[in-house]
């Protein structure tokens with residue numbers, strides 16, 4: 247996604263496999279010294295905020311997952327990094343890794359459970375040697391870069407893989423990894439990051455450094471304490487899709503091995519605050535009521551609840567709770583977004599449809615209805631991609647409740663605060 251200022255309007259250009267789409271977000275942007283502020287309430291690893299920063303906007307984001315928030319912070323900090331210092335740390339690590347390190351006892355972080363050993367023994371020794379080096383780095387920004395480098399490659403030399411959900415390699419038909427050049431892999435990642443940071447610094451070089459770049463590692467719904475009302479010009483975001491992709495479980499290795507959580511109750515707190523929750527979290531609860539009026543959705547949820555009743559929580563009953571919770575959370579998200587946006591401020595929300603127990607749910611159009619309900623006008627709905635790939639729900643039983651030939655797609659819903 248690229249953001250540009252054209253004729254006093256912020257224009258978002260989205261490239262898709264089927265062509266180039268231009269989404270004109272009509273955002274009140276005054277000329278002169280004024281600099282618009284861009285919000286991503288579900289910042290993930292910070293792609294949108296980084297692009298906004300590179301285009302000279304004030305940026306503010308929220309991300310509940312501590313690992314994703316860490317990756318985002320590293321990107322937003324890139325302009326301030328002392329490259330010579332970073333390169334010196336990388337060289338020290340290279341020299342350190344070339345020495346032999348006495349094998350440590352096999353241990354995993356407290357609370358981190360895995361069905362099979364997460365790392366094989368020779369890999370575990372190297373991982374501990376790396377962690378010892380990393381924990382000795384005093385400069386917090388450089389230490390963060392090392393943490394993200396490790397977090398982004400650690401699964402590649404583990405006995406797990408992303409399929410796209412985290413599963414054991416044997417379950418995915420892949421062999422156990424007995425040994426690997428862990429230090430070499432981390433060093434390659436670090437060098438890639440050094441060249442990315444150099445590129446960002448070159449790009450930013452022409453801009454003055456007075457703009458704000460902020461990522462909050464917290465629930466966007468609790469943003470009242472840090473983000474003033476009516477302060478955001480443009481919101482660009484992609485909330486969790488209704489595909490039960492379990493962000494918390496899938497980042498368990500990074501969260502535990504980087505000491506970002508310390509026990510499973512920390513994960514529970516994250517799961518409860520995640521938008522849409524997860525099917526696993528809500529399936530066994532009593533029927534969850536809808537928190538807003540939407541007769542068509544209500545009817546659809548009743549139909550869903552009556553689908554494959556014999557399967558209990560694994561059939562329609564469990565999934566109806568998931569769908570209801572997802573849209574209740576969308577309602578809370580849009581209500582919070584309305585508070586943050588200025589009058590006439592614009593939101594661009596990228597979202598995909600879902601197929602649950604054989605029922606297609608046009609998430610984008612229900613989201614647009616909810617937006618109207620909370621006081622936005624819908625100024626555009628643009629299909630940006632069809633045949634979306636990578637959604638775990640497409641490969642799971644939830645798709646096969648009935649024969650449904652619907653395909654998956656993504657929309658950009660453009661809304662404006664009245």
Ligand SMILES: C[S@@+](CC[C@H](N)C(=O)[O-])C[C@H]1O[C@@H](n2cnc3c(N)ncnc32)[C@H](O)[C@@H]1O
Nearest residue numbers: 288290291293309310311465466485486520521
């Ligand atoms: C679809 S991803 C965003 C991807 C992002 N656009 C990127 O390029 O990396 C949705 C993100 O929302 C985060 N999230 C879920 N619930 C949240 C909440 N209540 N507050 C803030 N972030 C949340 C998830 O952890 C996840 O990283």
